[in-house]
Amino acid sequence: MSCEKISNALIAYLDGRASSDERGVVEAHLKLCAACQERADEFRRLWQVMAEVPAVEPSLGFDARLRQRIAAPPRPKFWAGMLPAPRFAFSVALLVALSVWVGGRQPRSVNPQIATANSEEQFRMIKDLGVLENYDVLSNFDALSDLPASTQPQQSSQPGNDPDSGSGG
Amino acid sequence: MARSDVQLMLDVKAGDDVSFELLLHKYRTPLVNFLCRMVKDQAAAEDLAQEVFFRVYRARKEYSPSAKFTTWLFRIATNLALNAIRDGRYRQMQISIDAPGDEDGPAFQLPAREARADDRLIERERNRMIRGAILTLPEKQRAAVVLHKYHDMDYAEIGKILGCSESALKSLLFRAYETLRVQLALLVARPATQAAGEGKRHEL
Numbered sequence: 001m002s003c004e005k006i007s008n009a010l011i012a013y014l015d016g017r018a019s020s021d022e023r024g025v026v027e028a029h030l031k032l033c034a035a036c037q038e039r040a041d042e043f044r045r046l047w048q049v050m051a052e053v054p055a056v057e058p059s060l061g062f063d064a065r066l067r068q069r070i071a072a073p074p075r076p077k078f079w080a081g082m083l084p085a086p087r088f089a090f091s092v093a094l095l096v097a098l099s100v101w102v103g104g105r106q107p108r109s110v111n112p113q114i115a116t117a118n119s120e121e122q123f124r125m126i127k128d129l130g131v132l133e134n135y136d137v138l139s140n141f142d143a144l145s146d147l148p149a150s151t152q153p154q155q156s157s158q159p160g161n162d163p164d165s166g167s168g169g
Numbered sequence: 170m171a172r173s174d175v176q177l178m179l180d181v182k183a184g185d186d187v188s189f190e191l192l193l194h195k196y197r198t199p200l201v202n203f204l205c206r207m208v209k210d211q212a213a214a215e216d217l218a219q220e221v222f223f224r225v226y227r228a229r230k231e232y233s234p235s236a237k238f239t240t241w242l243f244r245i246a247t248n249l250a251l252n253a254i255r256d257g258r259y260r261q262m263q264i265s266i267d268a269p270g271d272e273d274g275p276a277f278q279l280p281a282r283e284a285r286a287d288d289r290l291i292e293r294e295r296n297r298m299i300r301g302a303i304l305t306l307p308e309k310q311r312a313a314v315v316l317h318k319y320h321d322m323d324y325a326e327i328g329k330i331l332g333c334s335e336s337a338l339k340s341l342l343f344r345a346y347e348t349l350r351v352q353l354a355l356l357v358a359r360p361a362t363q364a365a366g367e368g369k370r371h372e373l
Contacts, residue, residue: 008339045357053296058201
């Protein structure tokens with residue numbers, strides 16, 4: 001077995017938790033591989049060194065502090081102050097619901113005729129928007145409005161004004 | 170006959186606060202030591218341990234013995250410690266083993282004894298190096314090593330606490346110990362003279 005594959009079984013072998021099969025495989029590898037044998041020896045020494053570090057004891061007031069904390073009344077949640085009573089909470093909820101309902105009904109109360117007229121006017125505006133926004137057209141309108149009244153004979157197609165129409169009649 | 174931890178916790182659930190005191194008495198030292206090795210500072214470790222016991226007490230009504238009591242207890246402690254470390258609440262613990270130690274700190278003072286002053290200094294320095302090396306491990310590796318080495322837990326239990334499979338845990342532990350072996354080479358490597366002597370014996 002390769003050194004890489006043996007690595008996962010090495011810790012269990014050293015702490016005595018490896019199965020007998022695993023132990024056999026690791027021992028066979030360690031006899032052949034000096035590097036892994038060296039590593040195993042250093043792991044053993046590492047564990048001895050780590051065991052030197054003494055344990056600490058909790059401070060004297062540890063239990064008393066915990067008891068005090070357990071005995072203390074639970075801290076109120078941050079929104080608890082906003083809802084001092086269930087009745088108040090219900091009233092607020094009802095008011096909000098009522099506002100939403102009234103707000104939702106408002107547009108439907110408009111007179112249908114007025115609404116139709118408004119929409120027609122808006123439609124006309126939208127339709128003429130291209131013209132109204134066209135600067136050239138607006139400029140020309142101004143120029144036309146300044147012109148004197150036309151003196152040219154009307155080339156109308158009305159039957160009474162047509163000179164040729166009398167000969168025919 | 171002594172009641173099991175699970176039975177004690179079930180009694181706490183039933184309203185027996187004396188059972189909670191028994192559990193507190195049994196596990197406060199292991200828990201503080203575990204958290205101390207996770208976050209270095211003893212005051213911070215005690216704060217976290219208080220939080221663990223407080224949560225255990227608060228959750229007593231919902232307790233169901235689905236796992237060993239220690240698995241449940243240390244899972245709460247590990248999650249709290251990992252969150253605290255990741256939040257950066259205990260950033261001061263990210264120390265280098267080359268940094269000067271807190272020799273005057275109350276947490277790791279050696280017990281008084283009639284040893285020579287230089288021996289005590291050497292011992293203190295060795296402890297500081299070992300603690301420093303453990304604290305430089307990534308959080309999950311650190312938790313795995315502390316539970317494995319200092320709390321003698323089996324792989325199944327550590328796996329449940331850390332939420333990983335046994336094979337993943339073995340790999341995690343190998344990497345962690347390999348890092349420590351390199352970091353603490355001064356303490357764990359064989360003396361050169363001993364190695365040379367063995368080499369000569371092999372040659373003969």
